[in-house]
Amino acid sequence: MVLLAFELDDTLIPSSPDMFDTEPPRNWWRRWFVQEHLRVGSNRLLSTLSGICELWVYTTSMRGSMYVRFLLGAYGGRIRGVVNGDRHMRWLKKQPRHLRCPQYPPAYDIDLIVDDSEGVAVEGRQLGYQVLLIRPDDLDWTSKILKAVGR
DSSP: OEEEEEOOBTTTBOSSTTSSOEEOOSSGGGGGTOSSOEETTHHHHHHHHHHHEEEEEEOSSOOOHHHHHHHHHTTTOOEEEEEOHHHHHHHHTTSOGGGOSSOOGGGGTOOEEEESOHHHHHHHHHHTOEEEEOOTTOTTHHHHHHHHTTO
16 A cells, blocks of 8 residues: 655645635534645545555644644545654654755655655655655646556
8 A cells, every 4th residue: 555645835735825726624514623724626635545545744844743634634534644843853863964854754654745845856866755746736736646646
């Protein structure tokens, strides 16, 4: 089973209202509790991926793991693991200098990370991990992810 991780900011959650359209959670009762909305297409995508992948979030933000699980769960995603900024920094302190980077998915056996940052894609090539670059203006982003995981 593929271990797939999402970065949140500017990939699933817009940093500005005009970055990309968002949709409300599919679980109507959770709408009252979520503070952020995800990109249009997230409901269907996360539900589909939950059946074929092990879903993770790898974010440099300091959002708590319970909040991240609740937020993506409201969109149908069953999140198996969360690496936030705090968890990453604890891991980073134990690593040799060449691994001092903003993200390192192989440390958690993550096969593929979905991110909007060209810098993460460059690091992935340099350090030998897979990055699927999804830009905020990409309207075909969900099918690219499904194709990358073999669906």
